[in-house]
Amino acid sequence: MNHPDEIELQSFAEDCRQRLAGHVEALDPALQTRLAHARRAALDQGVQTSGPRAFRVPSVWLPAGVCAVAASLSIAVWISRPSPTAAPTAEAVAVEDVEFLASGEEADFYAEDTTFYEWAGSASGAG
Amino acid sequence: MxxxxxxxxxxxxxxxxxxxxxxxxxxxxxxxxxxxxxxxxxxxxxxxxxxxxxxxxxxxxxxxxxxxxxxxxxxxxxxxxxxxxxxxxxxxxxxxxxxxxxxxxxxxxxxxxxVSQEDPADDPMEVAVSTGQTPDESLAQDQAMERLAEAVRGLPDRQREAFLLRSLEGFDVATTAHVMGCSQGSVKTHYFRALSHLKAALKDHKI
Structure with missing residues (x-):
């Protein structure tokens, strides 16, 4: 960095540095006092809130957590819904019986394979 | 025991x-x-x-x-x-x-x-009172500093940051880059431009 312009710029930078340092030193006592109070307040507040802390959920994760819980609940509700292919309950069978009796269908229609059922029953009973 | x-x-x-x-x-x-x-x-x-x-x-x-x-x-x-x-x-x-x-x-x-509300900081009398300076004692120095301050305030944000971190705090290029969250090359560029702008703005005055 030997170019005259660059040397001049370096000299200018040094002048600026000295002027700014003087500006810092010239801070009036009232402002220095206020800065000291600000420092003390920051230390007091900071020390109270620092140290071993309880677990805190970062705010970034909060919406994601809410979504995850909502999704889990939805899945749980979906899974616990009664399946249409599940075995009929006692109430459902009773309703079917009433419907059968009320329909007036011929009983023979349901007794077509009586012979087969008799054979099947005797076969299983014979072991 | x-x-x-x-x-x-x-x-x-x-x-x-x-x-x-x-x-x-x-x-x-x-x-x-x-x-x-x-x-x-x-x-x-x-x-x-x-x-x-x-x-x-x-x-x-x-x-x-x-x-x-x-x-x-x-x-x-x-x-x-x-x-x-x-x-x-x-x-x-x-x-x-x-x-x-x-x-x-x-x-x-x-x-x-x-109707824009007046910014009290723009009032030079209020600024002078708030900083507690005594112009009679070192008027020339105060004026020089005020010119420099105005020129610094007129810089773009990145240039002002690079200039103040390097000149006021005395950070090296690497630390300034870390503070500003940019590359060392960017710091050098911003700092050089800041100095050039300040020099041009203050060319008629001695700082």
Missing amino acids: SPSVTLPVENVCLPDVPTVNGMCRTKARVEQEIEAFLKSVERRAFRMAELSLRHPDDALDVVQDAMLQLVRHYAARSPAEWPPLFFRILRNGIRDAQRRRRTRNRLIPWWTGG
């Missing part, structure tokens, strides 16, 4: 208090160290904020907030890490304050029907 051993203060380990060079520091010692650090940088930090925000009260708020953030979140770090951390927090605070002010300046004329 083994005899009790009294450890030196440096060897007492507490939760959240890290080791430095293999030695634990007491919480009281950390508080002493961080207070000494804050005391050593607070005036430069204030001037940096004031040169960016103009208003002493705004500058004081930003500096106090930066102090609080450092104590609250980084007290347990090594003291060698504090300077770049503190000035990074301060820089972000200054940026936020500038953003809020720009938004307010855009909204207030709209809200008041085009």
